[in-house]
Every structure is written in C-alpha cells, then in structure tokens.
Amino acid sequence: MTPTQALKEEHDGILRMLDILRAICEKMASHKTIQGEHLDQVMAFLRIFIDRCHHGKEERFLFPEMSNAGIPKKADIMDELMDEHAEGRKLVERMGAALERFYRGDQEAPGVFMDAVDRYGTLIRDHIKKENTLLFPQAEKKLSKERQSGMMEEFETLEEEEIGSGRHDQFHRQMDNLSRIYLS
Numbered sequence: 001m002t003p004t005q006a007l008k009e010e011h012d013g014i015l016r017m018l019d020i021l022r023a024i025c026e027k028m029a030s031h032k033t034i035q036g037e038h039l040d041q042v043m044a045f046l047r048i049f050i051d052r053c054h055h056g057k058e059e060r061f062l063f064p065e066m067s068n069a070g071i072p073k074k075a076d077i078m079d080e081l082m083d084e085h086a087e088g089r090k091l092v093e094r095m096g097a098a099l100e101r102f103y104r105g106d107q108e109a110p111g112v113f114m115d116a117v118d119r120y121g122t123l124i125r126d127h128i129k130k131e132n133t134l135l136f137p138q139a140e141k142k143l144s145k146e147r148q149s150g151m152m153e154e155f156e157t158l159e160e161e162e163i164g165s166g167r168h169d170q171f172h173r174q175m176d177n178l179s180r181i182y183l184s
C-alpha cells in the first residue's frame with residue numbers, strides 16, 4: 001500500500017463518520033435522546049483519528065515531502081489545505097465547547113453544536129475531494145517508490161506515538177457500531 005492509498009482509506013472512514021455525525025444532528029434536531037457515550041466516541045474520533053493522526057501524517061510528512069519535491073507547482077494549494085486543517089480544529093473545539101454547555105443544560109447549545117457540525121462537514125468534504133483529486137495523484141506519480149515506503153514507516157511510527165497499538169482498530173469498531181445505530 002502507498003501512503004496516498006492509506007490516506008484515501010482514512011478519508012473513506014472520515015466521510016462515514018461525517019455521515020454518522022449528520023444523522024446524530026438530525027436526531028438531536030427532532031429532540032430525540034442521544035447517548036452521551038456516542039457523542040464522546042465521535043468527538044474522540046474527530047480529535048484523535050482525524051486531527052492528530054490523519055492531519056498529522058499529512059502535515060508532518062506528505063505535505064513537506066511534496067513541497068521539497070517542488071509539487072504541486074502552485075504552492076498556495078498547500079497553504080490552503082493547511083488553513084483548512086486549522087479551521088477544522090477550531091470547529092471541533094467549538095463543537096466540544098457546545099457539548100459541555102449542553103451537558104450543563106444550556107438550551108441554545110444544540111443549535112451551536114449543529115451549526116459547527118454543518119460547517120465542519122462542508123469544510124472537510126471539500127477538503128478531502130481536493131486532496132483525492134488534486135494532490136494525491138501527483139504524489140503517486142512524482143514521489144519515488146523508496147520515499148513512499150519510507151513515508152509508510154513514518155506513518156506507522158506516528159500512529160504508535162499518538163494513539164498506540166489497538167486504538168486504531170478500536171476506532172473502526174466504534175465506527176461500525178455507530179454506523180449500525182445511526183445509518184441503517
């Protein structure tokens with residue numbers, strides 16, 4: 001597997017979690033009870049799986065490697081992608097803060113949470129489309145095979161450092177469970 005194939009697989013998981021989050025918000029909007037444990041699992045996925053691991057792999061390894069190799073020719077797309085990661089991080093913080101307020105009984109908090117989810121979903125869906133179609137094909141073509149396999153090792157080390165073995169599988173198990181509950 002190449003680094004961009006691995007990142008693309010993660011994109012598929014991220015898109016599924018965004019669908020779950022949207023379904024949770026629809027339930028919330030119709031005043032149905034959502035288990036706090038499910039919200040905690042989704043928030044952990046956004047903070048750890050998406051931001052620390054997935055965005056970490058792109059920011060620490062893929063983007064610099066591509067910039068060093070002089071690709072893409074337009075450097076501003078890389079800045080744009082980095083800005084979008086930062087924007088996503090802020091929206092996740094906003095969601096977390098809204099949930100805290102919600103748990104304390106603030107009636108306006110669900111609206112704030114849902115608004116942040118909506119913005120985050122749009123941002124990340126567009127972002128993934130850009131990476132899959134504009135950036136990754138160039139990385140596949142122009143980074144050497146050796147460099148790509150070196151990057152796979154760096155990805156594994158990052159994951160080990162950030163979440164430890166087993167946590168990645170746990171995220172997937174939780175996502176499968178949430179899919180059965182919210183997407184079927």
Ligand SMILES: [Fe+2]
Pocket residue numbers: 055058081085127131
């Ligand atoms: Fe990204």
Ligand SMILES: [Fe+2]
Pocket residue numbers: 007011054058128131
């Ligand atoms: Fe990505």
